Amino acid sequence: MKKKLLSLVCTAALLLSLLAVPASAGNSLFFLSLNDTLVPQSTQTTPIQHSGWIYVPITVFSSRYTGVNMGIYYGFSENNDSLVFYNLSGKTMTFDLVNGTATAVNGDPPVPGTVVRQNGAYYVPAYALCRYFGLTYSYYNTEYGPLLRMRDGSAVLSDSLFISSASSMMRSRYDSYNQNSGGTSSNPQPVTPEPVENAPKFSLYLGLRANGETDLTAAFNALASVQATAVVFFPADKLADCAGQLRQAAGRGHKVGLIPVGDTPQEKLESVQTGSRLVAQILRQEVWFVLGSDQALSDAGYLCWSPGLTPGAGGSATEIYESIVSFGGRTSSGRVLLDCRTAGAVLSGVLSRLSQDGDTFLSPRETRY
Numbered sequence: 001m002k003k004k005l006l007s008l009v010c011t012a013a014l015l016l017s018l019l020a021v022p023a024s025a026g027n028s029l030f031f032l033s034l035n036d037t038l039v040p041q042s043t044q045t046t047p048i049q050h051s052g053w054i055y056v057p058i059t060v061f062s063s064r065y066t067g068v069n070m071g072i073y074y075g076f077s078e079n080n081d082s083l084v085f086y087n088l089s090g091k092t093m094t095f096d097l098v099n100g101t102a103t104a105v106n107g108d109p110p111v112p113g114t115v116v117r118q119n120g121a122y123y124v125p126a127y128a129l130c131r132y133f134g135l136t137y138s139y140y141n142t143e144y145g146p147l148l149r150m151r152d153g154s155a156v157l158s159d160s161l162f163i164s165s166a167s168s169m170m171r172s173r174y175d176s177y178n179q180n181s182g183g184t185s186s187n188p189q190p191v192t193p194e195p196v197e198n199a200p201k202f203s204l205y206l207g208l209r210a211n212g213e214t215d216l217t218a219a220f221n222a223l224a225s226v227q228a229t230a231v232v233f234f235p236a237d238k239l240a241d242c243a244g245q246l247r248q249a250a251g252r253g254h255k256v257g258l259i260p261v262g263d264t265p266q267e268k269l270e271s272v273q274t275g276s277r278l279v280a281q282i283l284r285q286e287v288w289f290v291l292g293s294d295q296a297l298s299d300a301g302y303l304c305w306s307p308g309l310t311p312g313a314g315g316s317a318t319e320i321y322e323s324i325v326s327f328g329g330r331t332s333s334g335r336v337l338l339d340c341r342t343a344g345a346v347l348s349g350v351l352s353r354l355s356q357d358g359d360t361f362l363s364p365r366e367t368r369y
Contacts, residue, residue, distance in 0.1 A: 029145035029177050031170060032060065034068040035155040038166045041173055047148050048123060049224075050116050052217035052248055054139065054148055055123035058083070070152055072133050083115055083122060085129060093132055095124065107132050111244050126150065127251035131284065139253030141227030141363075142167075144174035193318035193353050201358045203333040204324075205369055206230040207307055209259070209291070210340050212238035216245050218344025220252050226351045228361035230338070231305055231369065233257040233291045236275035243282050250283050255364050257289030257305060265296035272297060288366050291337075305369060307337035315342070317349035324354065333362065335369075 030047050032039045039045045044059040045066055063069040074085045083095040092105045095115045102113035110128030117123070126148060130137035136151040138159050147170075149159060157165065208219055208230045216232070223230055232249040234242050236258045249256055258275045260268035276287045290297050293306045309327040311320040324336055338347060355361075362368070 029170075029174055031142070031145055031147040031173075032056070033147060033149040033162065033166070034060070034066055034070060035151050036157050036162060037066075037068050038169055039066050039068070047126065047146075048116070048118075050123070051112070052220055053112055053251060054126045055116050056126045056148070058122045058124055061085070070135065070150065072129065072135075083124070085124075085133075087133055091133060093129065102128075104132050111247050125251075127247060131247075137251070139251070141224070141229065141253065142170060143227075144170040146224075146227070193316075193321040193349060201360075202324075202354075203360045203362050204354070205333070205335045205362050205364055207257070207291070207305060207335060207337040208232045208254070208340055209310075209337055210234045210242065210245060210249075212242050212245075214340045216248060216340055219338070219340050219342070219347055220248065220254075222344050222347035222351055223254075224252070225348050226355045226361060228351060229253050229255070229363045231255040231257045231289050231364050233259050233289070233305075233337075234275075235259045235261060236271040237261045239275050239278045239282075246279060246282050250285070255289055256283065256285075256287055257291060258287055259291045260294065260297065265294060268294055269296045269300055272302060273300075289364075289369070303366065303369060305335065308334040310337040311339070311342075313339035313341035315346075317346045317353075320346065321350045321353050324350070325357075 029041065031041075032045050032047055042065070044057055047054050047056045049055075058074050059065040061070060061072045061074055071087050072085055073087065074083065076083055081096070081098045083097060084092060086092040090105070091107070093102065093107075093110060094104075095102045095113070097115055100114045102110045104110060110125060110132060112125050112128070115122050115124055127137050129135070130150055134152070136155075138149040138151070140147045140149070140159070140163065142163065147163065149162065206223070206228055208216070208223075210216060210232055212235055232254045234246065234256065239246070246256060256279060258272050258279075261271045262268040272290055279285070279287045288301075288303045289305050290302045291305055293304045298304050309324060311323050315323070320342070327334065351361075
């Protein structure tokens with residue numbers, strides 16, 4: 001069996017050496033880190049965004065291309081209709097290239113379960129593989145471009161220390177990229193509302209209210225367009241239907257929060273506690289943020305996130321922008337809760353205009369929100 005798998009790996013490596021792998025999508029650099037290494041920028045190691053998810057070339061899991069062995073190996077089936085990932089502990093994940101489905105031995109099927117093929121090269125969903133094979137997945141929006149970091153137990157630096165140590169190299173690559181590309185972009189800018197005259201600068205924490213029904217991809221794309229992260233709040237009683245959205249939110253670097261349900265403080269607390277356990281099963285991470293202000297939840301250790309402004313889902317870009325500009329007297333910082341039903345183009349326009357004003361979007365943390 002081991003000889004067969006080794007043969008598959010060698011065959012796949014030979015095949016990939018003959019393939020032309022596309023560069024990163026978009027008009028900015030997309031950085032990749034494996035453990036404590038900022039992987040050299042190349043077409044074999046650059047992530048892409050597809051349908052709201054982050055995908056990486058399968059060559060990311062080959063030390064031949066990255067110089068780092070993450071303990072995950074891959075190969076194609078004999079008839080090339082399946083792509084198999086495995087480790088030496090017996091875990092195996094198989095992508096059916098014909099039907100677009102995937103299975104995992106002794107684990108949940110990956111979401112998404114499809115492989116993206118561009119110009120003959122194969123890309124796989126990074127978060128799904130990290131979750132199944134036990135790698136730590138982190139996504140950050142840096143001033144030089146998005147950064148995806150995948151870690152196993154051999155990493156030494158925390159994410160914050162790594163980003164600090166790698167910032168000079170990222171800046172160098174960013175400057176070189178802009179110089180070589182001429183600093184131009186072929187992507188059109190979003191239509192934005194007219195700026196408010198002399199609008200003071202503002203710092204915002206963003207929340208996104210999900211309802212378990214509306215697709216979140218457009219909202220996530222709008223946030224990504226200004227490199228903003230948010231707390232995404234899900235109804236505590238609809239989590240069973242939101243597994244894919246939960247993974248998408250976490251996979252794109254956002255915090256996950258819960259919307260309590262019930263009439264009494266005790267009922268709300270129980271709904272959050274039950275929901276937290278379900279999120280832990282889906283994401284393998286704790287939930288601390290809850291929407292609203294409730295003493296019982298606060299006493300239980302949850303972080304109550306109360307927005308200063310909640311623009312209506314049906315407002316235009318101009319209406320939402322002007323409400324944010326004027327809310328709270330434009331104090332130094334504030335929390336804005338966006339609605340997932342707001343059109344993606346509207347959100348993109350609002351956030352773009354705020355960014356052009358010089359406003360900043362603060363990243364929520366458990367110690368700062």
